[in-house]
Amino acid sequence: MLKKLVLVFLLTTHIVACVPGIHSSGPAIAKAQLLTNVFITPDGSYLPLKSWNTPLPETKSVIIAVHGFNDYSNFFQQAGTYFSQHQTQSYAYDQRGFGGSANRGLWAGINTYIADLDCFIQLVKLRHPDVPIYLLGQSMGAAIVIATMTQSNHQLVNGIILAAPAVWARQTMPWYQNTLLWTLSHTVPWMTLTGEGIEIMPSDNIKVLQALSKDPLVIKETRIESIYGLANLMDQAYSSAGLITDNALLLYGEKDEVIPKQPTYQFLNNLANTSDSRITIALYKNGYHMLLRDLDAAILWNDIYFWINTFATPLPSGADIRAQQILNQPIE
Template structure:
């Protein structure tokens, strides 16, 4: 059986220090911070993608901090240098951790607008967390190529193989070599990821199964999202297909519970915040934080309308 490895009993008061996010069950999740030299005018909490860790936000965090935005990113359980490396906690645990961390940040920065940013798997965690009623209010969420490849949008043979492996060889690890997909046009960055020992290269099947559960939850949560939303997607994304992303956006746009801005980048890949054109997405995010809506400097929201084949009111 595929296993999840959730936290233990809550025996500690959660806290944040310069190096770690200490959770209520005593897990120490490595933390990185990028703080403005002057007083901050906003805060971003950033969640990394699958098999990645907090370093994913290094370049973006430096840029945002230069714009007066305090940035925080922690290693989620099972990833980077966090405990139980390679093991899947479960969707609820990842959302619970984000909930607690957000509460702590809001206590540290009372009165400042707080934004949640999730890349890929991190975006799916943000979606599921923000669809819950007990999540602290934030001023907006930023979804960069969120992981939305739900089972309902996968080919039957793919879901069948995953189920079979997860229920027979859950400990088996797969590397993904031979898939011939490109995550970014920033080749040097991709080579650095390949050399980085904290980036997981071989993934347990049961962890992939847990990720599929999370993507199912996120894909089905579009109507439950509330607040200001900025969603970014690259037309050259080879990791999360167009179909589930487009379907999710259509559901999101049909919902009246959120203000939405969708941005599509013709030359963007999956790792939009680290692509060669990453600065374009960074500028759009800063502009959106400052105004809360379109137009974006790049005009990517207009491309989104063409890409979706529809028009909508911002």
């Protein structure tokens, strides 16, 4: 892959410059709807929807789960099943360009992702008017939750859960990484990259990783322009730490090899320095990037369930106490 990137870089002077594409939503032409298996947006887009209904007569809370980059709504299958057994209803939809949605692999833009989530929140609140709603985002999904809440300050949401938030901003990246991304995104934005040759362990749950590798709805070849769009989103999320004023629970695995410790801990420290008592930060010693699907995922599910019902600390796992001990210390 490295040779391929270098070759493209050397040829860029002979290529007409392009602009990374954003395949945003169209004008409003339909009434937004929340159906059994689909979320219909105002521009008439059909976004596949999954829900985990609680079998109990009373729903105590609702979680709207937002998936990460190249993933889709199925990421919440195990967690959603757990929460459904604890009087908590969960919803997750395939965001534009991901999973079973149209324009697969194409980046829709930050504003469109925010608008979709904002609309979805309103529809869920109409369905559950007297039940507290929580947003849960994984990686890129967490960055979208941050962007949505800091721009619209949604009064319909009672709290947010950010799992392994994608906050690897450009200002924390090496200069050559920034230069290469800008050059490729403005010359060959349509070029795709795979993860072949990259030795990164996103989770210790091998069965889950094997299932993802075989799942046709998980994107395996990523367009450069989509990576560029993700970088823009991470920039915005990273710089918004001081704007998060909602009840917030942040979860990060110390073995995360996808989003590095340096930018994450800087983000968490910036967040902690807001001195807002409604923010709880938890660090999991054996956690990887895919925290909600790791072998120890049940520990996090339990922490989340405890938090959304009490907003109290310490968490059952003690991960918030560990965070207090580790943050503000030199990063290894």
